[in-house]
Amino acid sequence: MNLYDFLYYVILPLLSLAMVFVFIRFVKGPSIVDRVIALDLIVTIGIGIISIYSIINNQPNFLDIALILALIAFLGTVAFTYYLEKRDKDD
Amino acid sequence: MTDIIIIIVSILGTIFAMLAAIGLIRMPDTYLRISVNTKAATLGVGLLLAAAAIYFGDIAISSRVLAIIIFIFLTAPIGGHLLGRTGYISGNELYEKTKIDDLKGKYNKKTHELSSGEESEDSDGEDKKHS
Numbered sequence: 001m002n003l004y005d006f007l008y009y010v011i012l013p014l015l016s017l018a019m020v021f022v023f024i025r026f027v028k029g030p031s032i033v034d035r036v037i038a039l040d041l042i043v044t045i046g047i048g049i050i051s052i053y054s055i056i057n058n059q060p061n062f063l064d065i066a067l068i069l070a071l072i073a074f075l076g077t078v079a080f081t082y083y084l085e086k087r088d089k090d091d
Numbered sequence: 092m093t094d095i096i097i098i099i100v101s102i103l104g105t106i107f108a109m110l111a112a113i114g115l116i117r118m119p120d121t122y123l124r125i126s127v128n129t130k131a132a133t134l135g136v137g138l139l140l141a142a143a144a145i146y147f148g149d150i151a152i153s154s155r156v157l158a159i160i161i162f163i164f165l166t167a168p169i170g171g172h173l174l175g176r177t178g179y180i181s182g183n184e185l186y187e188k189t190k191i192d193d194l195k196g197k198y199n200k201k202t203h204e205l206s207s208g209e210e211s212e213d214s215d216g217e218d219k220k221h222s
Contacts, residue, residue: 003094007101014105018112025115025124033121033178037128040170041115044132045108047159048139052101055143060152063143067159074166081173088181 007056015049036080043073093145101142107135120186121178129171133163 019042026038047066054062111131118124137160144156185192197206 003097006098011101011105015108018105018108021112021116031121031178031181031183033174033181033183034124037121037124037174038115040174041111041128041132044128044136044163045112047163048104048108048136051136051140051143051156055097055146060143060147060149060155063140063152063155063159066140067155067162070159070162070166074162074170077170078173081170081177085177085180088177 004056007052011052012049015045015052019045019049032084036077036084040073040077043069043076093148097142097146100138100145104135104138104142107131107138111135120189121183122175123186125171125174125178129167133167136163 022038022041022045026035026042029035029038047069050062050066050069054060054066108131111127114127114131115124118127140156140160144153147153179194179198194205198204199206
């Protein structure tokens with residue numbers, strides 16, 4: 001078993017399973033803050049999947065997309081918390 | 092030799108990502124879930140990105156990977172802090188076995204003001220005396 005088979009048949013399925021678990025919390029989450037946490041973790045695991053994909057395809061340009069995705073995840077979290085806090089204070 | 096290092100590093104990162112996902116399902120409380128998100132996920136993704144850096148072995152790609160890791164390490168605590176604050180303000184309950192609630196009685200749910208408990212009333216009195 002070489003490196004590519006190992007990454008393709010062991011690492012990627014495990015990461016996909018982790019993403020499914022996080023998605024269950026995203027659907028189930030009792031409060032909206034839980035959903036924002038799950039969204040953050042989905043994007044974080046997505047960055048890991050992108051880095052493994054860049055190894056399999058021997059294509060380092062994918063890492064740029066991982067950087068942009070990390071930026072968007074942080075901005076999304078900040079925006080969500082800002083407006084949720086504002087909404088709860090207005091009520 | 093490089094392949095074995097990549098396999099070890101990537102499987103460690105995957106274990107951490109799986110632990111974060113299982114913890115997110117099993118944890119009973121919003122604040123404990125935030126702790127899972129900010130601790131385990133950053134280390135897991137950092138190791139997965141380090142595997143990519145070891146595989147390519149180029150200084151340009153390594154610096155790019157380092158930029159992503161530093162960015163995640165800087166932004167994860169800020170996001171966790173903001174989420175915890177929003178969770179407390181929107182009234183999420185703490186887990187029943189939580190021992191210490193540092194903000195108990197110090198946060199006014201109607202006026203949304205944070206104070207330091209008894210001391211704030213004293214300072215208010217002093218202000219009245221001065222005025």
